[in-house]
Structures are given as C-alpha cells and as structure tokens.
Amino acid sequence: MFHPILKRKFEYFTNYFDAALKSEQTGRRNFAQSIVLYGQDSIAQYYLATEIARQLNCQKDGAYDCDCINCNWIRNNQHPAVLTISKNDNKPSDDTSSKVISIKQTLAINSSLVNTSDYYRVFIFCDSELEPPSEAQQKHLSEFEGLRFKFPQENWLPLPLNRDVLIEASANSLLKSIEEPPERTLFLFLTEDKEDIIETIISRSQCFYVPPASSYNNAGCDCEFLNSIFADYPAIKKVNVFNLVEQLESVMQEKGLKLEQVLDCMEFYLVEMIKRNINTGSAGSKVLIQKIKQDMLKLQHAKKQAQAYIKPQLVLGDLLFSFTE
Numbered sequence: 001m002f003h004p005i006l007k008r009k010f011e012y013f014t015n016y017f018d019a020a021l022k023s024e025q026t027g028r029r030n031f032a033q034s035i036v037l038y039g040q041d042s043i044a045q046y047y048l049a050t051e052i053a054r055q056l057n058c059q060k061d062g063a064y065d066c067d068c069i070n071c072n073w074i075r076n077n078q079h080p081a082v083l084t085i086s087k088n089d090n091k092p093s094d095d096t097s098s099k100v101i102s103i104k105q106t107l108a109i110n111s112s113l114v115n116t117s118d119y120y121r122v123f124i125f126c127d128s129e130l131e132p133p134s135e136a137q138q139k140h141l142s143e144f145e146g147l148r149f150k151f152p153q154e155n156w157l158p159l160p161l162n163r164d165v166l167i168e169a170s171a172n173s174l175l176k177s178i179e180e181p182p183e184r185t186l187f188l189f190l191t192e193d194k195e196d197i198i199e200t201i202i203s204r205s206q207c208f209y210v211p212p213a214s215s216y217n218n219a220g221c222d223c224e225f226l227n228s229i230f231a232d233y234p235a236i237k238k239v240n241v242f243n244l245v246e247q248l249e250s251v252m253q254e255k256g257l258k259l260e261q262v263l264d265c266m267e268f269y270l271v272e273m274i275k276r277n278i279n280t281g282s283a284g285s286k287v288l289i290q291k292i293k294q295d296m297l298k299l300q301h302a303k304k305q306a307q308a309y310i311k312p313q314l315v316l317g318d319l320l321f322s323f324t325e
C-alpha cells in the first residue's frame with residue numbers, strides 16, 4: 001500500500017498501482033516492465049517511483065510503514081537493486097561523461113541483467129541537478145517529509161528527462177532489455193512530456209500522467225485560494241462576479257499578493273485544469289478545454305492591463321466577467 005501522503009495527492013495513480021502490485025504478488029503482472037511517468041512534478045514522480053520499488057521489494061506485505069530491511073534500504077536510497085540512473089548517478093568508474101546518461105551506463109545495466117538477482121530490480125531514469133533546493137522546492141519537499149525517503153545524494157534534485165540527457169544511442173541500447181527483461185525487473189522513466197523521450201522507448205512503455213501534487217506554481221505561489229473562486233467554473237454566473245472580485249481583493253491583501261501574481265496563479269490553475277481533462281478524452285472535456293483556452297487568451301489581455309497599472313478591481317472584474325460569456 002502506498003503511503004497516505006501519496007494516496008491523498010495521487011488518488012487515481014495510487015489506486016491503480018495498489019491493485020496492480022497486489023496482483024504482482026500473486027504472480028500475475030498487471031503493468032508493463034517499462035513505465036513512463038510524465039507531468040510537471042519530477043519530485044512527486046521520483047517519490048512515486050521509489051514507493052513502487054519499495055513495495056516490489058518489501059519482505060512483508062508492503063505496508064507503508066514497514067521496517068523490513070529492504071524497505072529501510074530503499075528509504076535510505078541504498079538498496080543494491082533499486083538504482084537511480086541519471087547523469088549524476090550510477091556511472092561506471094571509467095565514464096567521464098557529465099551531461100548525459102551515457103551508453104556506458106546503459107550497457108552496464110544490460111550486462112548486470114545477465115546475472116540473477118534475489119531482488120526486484122528497479123531502474124529509475126531521470127535527469128538531476130546537484131544544487132541546494134530553492135525556497136519553493138524546499139516547501140514542496142516538505143510536503144513529502146513523512147515518507148522519510150532520501151535522495152541518492154545530498155543537495156540532489158530530480159529533473160525531467162529530455163532527449164539531450166537520455167540520448168538516442170543510450171536509449172536505443174536499452175530497448176532489448178526493456179522488451180525482454182529478466183523476471184522481476186522494472187524500468188521507470190521520469191519526464192515532463194512524452195515528446196521529450198524517444199519514441200522507441202515510449203512505444204514500449206506504459207505511460208502515466210502524474211498531476212502536480214501541490215497547489216504551488218513555479219514561482220512558489222500557493223494557488224489554492226482559487227478553488228473557491230473557480231468553484232463554479234466554467235459556469236461562473238454574472239451576478240457573482242462582483243462578489244468574487246471582492247473575495248480576490250481580500251485574498252490579495254491578506255497574502256500580500258500583487259495583481260500579476262494572482263493572474264499567474266489563475267494561469268497555473270487553468271493549465272492544470274486542461275491537463276486533468278486531456279487524459280479523459282471525453283467530448284465534455286474537449287468542450288471544456290476549448291473554453292479554457294479561450295479564457296487563457298483573456299487572461300493574457302488582463303496581464304497586459306496589469307502591466308499598464310490599471311486598477312486590480314477593474315482588471316479582475318473585466319476578466320471574470322469575460323469568463324461568464
């Protein structure tokens with residue numbers, strides 16, 4: 001079972017894998033040997049990948065607070081068979097590359113698979129940076145503190161893979177291993193957009209969108225206050241606009257937010273709404289996405305108004321009113 005922190009944040013994903021991992025224990029495989037996690041939140045993806053690895057290797061029943069040796073190894077990022085593969089991690093000693101996941105790294109994986117293993121081998125492919133976390137990242141990391149998972153190195157952060165890091169030659173050298181891995185082997189690739197990974201990997205993988213775990217946008221601004229403002233969206237009523245503007249103004253005052261920040265939050269909020277609906281593919285969500293895209297254009301107009309120092313009340317009033325159309 002996934003940790004409650006992850007279950008709360010990623011209900012769909014964790015329910016799916018809870019069921020799939022349970023059937024794995026009875027010997028029936030319900031997920032591919034290669035999995036791509038995509039979305040904006042690499043940190044969340046890394047924790048989800050690690051938690052999958054932990055459950056696959058647990059000596060007991062996979063409970064989130066299990067303290068068997070495998071679970072503890074994985075929490076400390078020291079498990080011999082659960083490996084992070086990035087340009088900064090798990091390089092052969094003669095590998096001098098520093099900007100890519102090199103072919104030496106992937107060939108080392110291929111040859112390690114020739115040997116049998118008592119463990120469930122999990123390879124987590126991502127990009128990474130060796131930098132102390134920013135304030136916004138620290139805030140985000142603290143949301144997962146309860147997991148007690150360590151990263152592979154100090155001042156290490158996962159980043160999404162792209163084609164400049166997981167270069168074609170390295171990716172292609174893995175294909176045979178991905179297609180016909182030994183039993184109890186799993187490849188995980190973390191990226192922002194499926195387009196950022198070479199098709200030969202994508203076509204052999206099961207892909208999962210991981211929605212952003214937090215309400216913080218890239219600027220570290222907590223956009224949660226928009227939940228109540230957008231409660232009726234896309235059917236905001238004209239009669240409510242005045243009220244909503246008042247609400248927004250008091251939030252701005254309370255949190256010391258500038259108009260530009262509120263508009264950035266709205267943009268983040270709408271983009272996230274599109275992402276949530278793209279995956280369903282239903283006719284209703286197509287109409288909704290169309291509507292959101294139109295409203296995003298209105299939002300760009302409002303941003304220009306904000307730069308021209310037009311009063312927040314007017315900008316927000318105009319904007320929300322235009323959303324009702």
Ligand SMILES: [Zn+2]
Pocket residue numbers: 057058059060061062063066067068069070071
């Ligand atoms: Zn365990």
